[in-house]
């Protein structure tokens with residue numbers, strides 16, 4: 001477990017933890033020595049010559065003083081290390097997450113990450129502060145006392161050694177049973193937190209559907225399962241704790257009885273018996289807390305295994321020497337890709353070429369593979385076969401930083417940070433001046449949005465950009481792409497209804513962008529498709545038609561059918577019912 005802890009922290013942060021744990025171990029050994037020294041001190045103090053206790057008392061005071069100093073140092077260091085552990089784990093997770101393929105971040109993983117980054121990090125932070133030091137005390141102190149006992153009274157030492165072995169067995173047995181239910185409860189708790197998040201996010205949908213409570217729903221079931229899992233854990237944990245605690249009491253009783261027996265039999269004199277009784281009582285004390293700290297250790301161990309699994313997830317391989325794309329030409333050559341190995345292909349032999357200075361519209365029915373095409377282009381996933389080339393270079397040979405500079409993806413559902421509009425645009429180029437912002441805003445119609453906002457560029461957009469409409473958020477994302485000056489822009493057109501002026505603006509912007517770069521639009525509107533230089537029609541992951549809008553319209557194939565369907569759908573309008581006469 002400690003090995004996993006140090007591995008998860010990484011070499012830079014492991015050293016201070018090792019120092020802190022060593023200090024805690026030294027504290028526990030000194031504690032054991034203090035307890036052991038009580039025996040010669042008490043034996044002599046209660047014996048016929050109390051003055052003989054003086055040198056032993058001096059030794060006891062000296063060791064106790066060193067113990068006090070080391071303990072304070074260990075305590076101060078463990079608290080400092082606790083803070084560092086929290087920071088280190090957050091940094092390690094964050095550094096690794098940015099290198100993972102975007103496809104790794106599926107729904108359940110997001111819930112697990114939230115759990116790990118909050119509860120998981122808190123539990124790991126408590127390890128060097130509240131768990132390992134008392135556990136070292138519970139294990140090392142009795143061992144040191146046992147060694148001392150071996151020199152003082154062998155019969156008691158043998159009985160103690162046997163007792164400690166029995167305790168270790170009981171501890172391991174009870175720990176295994178609890179660990180099983182612990183792991184199950186953790187998994188169910190993750191599911192419950194996922195459901196709570198989902199419930200909060202889906203409030204609009206639920207209210208629109210008239211579902212204001214969740215009786216019998218997924219959240220209700222997840223919370224009930226969590227409750228049941230907690231009860232199951234309690235049913236295992238309580239008997240396990242009681243069994244261990246009873247074993248400690250039995251050991252104490254046996255040792256006390258043995259001491260009395262040895263005294264009555266004349267093997268021990270009165271002062272030695274009193275001293276040994278004190279020794280036995282003192283070293284059994286830390287043992288009784290071992291079960292609780294053992295449980296905390298197991299919980300932390302479980303969480304650390306999961307953090308280690310995240311850190312072990314393979315990042316997308318980076319090229320040893322990153323190649324630089326020659327220009328913004330985009331080419332897909334016989335690309336095949338499935339989300340699950342051996343699963344149905346989302347892209348099945350897709351080939352296309354888009355040149356700088358052109359607008360390519362990608363169209364197709366829902367589920368035909370349009371978003372997947374944009375995802376492999378931005379290398380959110382690596383393709384299973386074929387090649388994705390930007391500027392003549394395979395995206396796997398372009399470093400991720402360079403590729404992000406070359407390809408700007410404007411998704412349908414743009415996420416904005418809870419910051420000002422200006423700060424959100426500057427994400428693409430932190431050094432951009434106000435004049436740069438104004439220039440890109442004018443090109444994508446963001447200037448009109450900013451003019452209407454109460455504080456202009458300084459308006460805060462709320463969490464995720466909630467105070468802006470979908471169309472406005474997309475304009476912020478387009479401004480980011482322009483500011484980044486990416487030669488390739490991939491725009492996933494919003495499927496939601498836009499008013500006529502917004503629709504015209506979006507088409508104008510796409511055309512304007514395509515003057516000096518390669519623009520691919522996942523197009524949902526006939527207006528955008530008609531102005532494209534090339535249209536690529538996807539169906540079940542395959543390119544079924546490709547050509548200019550005029551050519552495809554004349555062919556009267558899948559494109560023409562799709563366009564007719566779209567126009568018919570757009571032709572539907574909700575109109576007020578006529579007034580009764």
Ligand SMILES: Nc1ncnc2c1ncn2[C@@H]1O[C@H](COP(=O)(O)OP(=O)(O)OP(=O)(O)O)[C@@H](O)[C@H]1O
Nearest residue numbers: 339340345346364365366367368369370371372373
């Ligand atoms: N994360 C995922 N895991 C597994 N399968 C997926 C995933 N995302 C998409 N798919 C599947 O891949 C196929 C292509 O989906 P994709 O989202 O690319 O289609 P689309 O044309 O963009 O659809 P839409 O217009 O509805 O957004 C579909 O069968 C879809 O169910």
